[in-house]
Amino acid sequence: MNETTGLEHAAPVLEVRGLNLWYGDFQALIDVSASFRPRTITALIGSSGCGKSTLLRCLNRMNDLIDDVRIEGEILYNGKNIRRRDCSLTVLRKSVGMVFQRPNPFPLSVYENIAFGPRVHRMASGTNLDARVEESLRAVNLWDELKDRLRKSALSLSLEQKQRLCIARLVAVEAEVLLMDEPCSTLDPMATMKVEELMHRLKERYTIVIVTHNMQQAARVSEETGFMLLGELVEFGRTTDIFTRPADKRTEDYITGRFG
């Protein structure tokens, strides 16, 4: 967890510069700048309403779905500003996938849930598609559990299986970044552990940004951590530094449990 990844100097996959965001009159993000390294897990922590989910949803432009949002600043994905008009949202979201707080499999079969992405992006069909479904389910350790239930409704799975299925959907479209918005908050500790193990494995191939309420989780899974407070990114750095030698008094107060 704390070992050097050798990627400290690699170009960031995602970067935000001077990001300000308003919901109507309320400013939810204040001058946020951060960069997210490839094949690294970055955790965003902070109390509710601090803007961590908002920041996450900026990275694949899911905030576009909300009325009355105003954004200033730059959001770079592989060096390209995704806020430009010529940036294709469908291509962006295919590469920068999102896992939600509440697992949200579609009301379709297990197979169709995984096949949905490859189908809409015309990436595979027929036996290729079967292979891709199997590969994606294997990547999240669901294949052995579900290989005989591929035609069953995904709504009949357990919460934890549903969440892993949602991660498998992103694997199926060959996403590069996984944005996880409190992916374990509806799961029990055992299920949380399984998902965390999975994240650890996935980080070999994916860049992961996880928003979490749970400081222990951030300490367990991430290499880098950003602490947010009232819309500001107070401190951003290596997880070990944030948790052992926080530079900012507010970070220290939060991680030692003085508030939050």
Added chain:
Amino acid sequence: MKLPSRRLREFLIEKLIFLSGIASVVFVVLIFIFLLREGVSVLKTTSLGSFLGGHFWYPISTPAKLGILPLILGSLMVTAGAIAIAVPLGIAAAFYIAEVAPKRLRTVLKSCVEVLAAIPSVVLGFLGITVLVPFLKSVFNLPTGLTAFSGSIMLAFMALPTIITISEDAINAVPREYKEGALALGATHWQTLFRVVIHGALPGIIAAAMLGIGRVFGETMAVMMVTGNAAVIPQSLFEPVRTLTATIAAEMGEAAKGSAHYFALFAVGIVLFVISFAINLTADILLNRGKKK
């Protein structure tokens, strides 16, 4: 002194509410018993088979021929035509209102749909006779514009508000998470709607279609005005037909009480009741199944 009178009042109010509550049940039962008692008497003059399957409806010839097959087929044909028009149109409109239209237009459209529902059927029938019937006659070069197809178009208009409103509710009831999940995978708005949202809304949409069918099947006035009312077995949509409902409406006033004709009309009522009941029941079952999920 005060307490007993208050208790009496409570008692009376409770009983009154109870009566109002079960009134609808009592009425349905009474109506059905009445229909049944009058309608079953038709079997004194004709067998069940020749009543339901008879090809000729000559109720005042001697002996009277009381076969309602042309009427059943007339009703089914007009209904089928109306549904073929109203269901696709209604579902598409519901999707547009629920998912595509900008907010302001959505409000306008929704009130328009409500206004459409408020137009009395006789007024629609009036428009049908003066506008639609001559139009169809000249466009398709028909001997008469009073056809099953004219009825289908009129009825489609009447079923549309039901289908749109209920489908739209069903689409709105689809959890936001499905939509977000699909969009977050890079699906387009269109793909999200037609590959994911529609699956969540399907039971409600089917129920909407069924209720639309029920509305169409039981409609009388507009149909009577535009379908030509010829009680013959229809060969195509572009011929005059007579529906079950129109038959009762047109002939009940003239049938002598207690005659075979009179009883036959009640029996037609039973057939209508049974079919409508079956349609509504199916819709209910589908709606409930959708809610449970």
